Amino acid sequence: MSTVYDAKPQTQNLADISSKLELQKQLQLVTNRIHATTNVDEIMLEVGIDVCNLLGADRLTIYALSDDRASIISKVKTGLTSFKDLKLPINEQSIAGFVAANRMLISTANAAIHATSPTAPVRSRPSQAPAANSAAVSAT
Numbered sequence: 001m002s003t004v005y006d007a008k009p010q011t012q013n014l015a016d017i018s019s020k021l022e023l024q025k026q027l028q029l030v031t032n033r034i035h036a037t038t039n040v041d042e043i044m045l046e047v048g049i050d051v052c053n054l055l056g057a058d059r060l061t062i063y064a065l066s067d068d069r070a071s072i073i074s075k076v077k078t079g080l081t082s083f084k085d086l087k088l089p090i091n092e093q094s095i096a097g098f099v100a101a102n103r104m105l106i107s108t109a110n111a112a113i114h115a116t117s118p119t120a121p122v123r124s125r126p127s128q129a130p131a132a133n134s135a136a137v138s139a140t
Contacts, residue, residue: 026054040064044075045083063088063096072100 030050037043040062048060063072066087074086090100099106 023054030054041075041083045077061096063100065100072096 030047033047033050034043037047044062044064048062052058052060061074063074066073069090071087071089073088075083076086078084088094088097090097092098092101095106095108
């Protein structure tokens, strides 16, 4: 009995492993930049571009808990060197507020619906890869 060696599955497997290794390296670089920053503002304003590139996203919003713990705050670039705080209450009237209030991961099938109607019902689902045109938000 003879054994036929097929190189294609191994080549594909090697490419898959190589791709995963490159993603891991890029993730480590971004993680190192986050740990090297001196404040949350720097993470929000500077490292966000790297995170978007890593995840293939066109934008990213990072929220921080306010000092009074009643709202979440993000930085919004309003000019070349000017920024403004975007402050949202921690309640169920927005996706980010819902996540902060409930401290859970959510995935919404159509983020555009929630962008136009923040009070549309938000359903939580077990962690799974978000579908196209969706948003996944988490809080810890």
